[in-house]
Amino acid sequence: MAMTPEQLADAMFELVKEYQGKKKFKAMDLTKSMIEKFGEAECDKNLCKQAIRTLMDSGRCVYTYFGGSFIEVPHKEGAANE
DSSP: OOOOHHHHHHHHHHHHHHTTTTOOBOHHHHHHHHHHHHOTTTOOHHHHHHHHHHHHHHTSSEEEESSSEEEEOOOOOTTOOO
């Protein structure tokens, strides 16, 4: 049975969170990682795009730009009020 975008978004979030501060992921990097992890029968590029949109819309991840677009967990600035 194919994965839902929400299940795939959870897996992507865990991967991004695990490598936070060590590696930055582009959208295609995440897509390739998920297809490698779950196989093409479980997820494809279209499902990965939906999962990334789910992550962005929920606010769990954000796009950052440093010479290219990367997907990261939002982090607090040092001067941010809590």
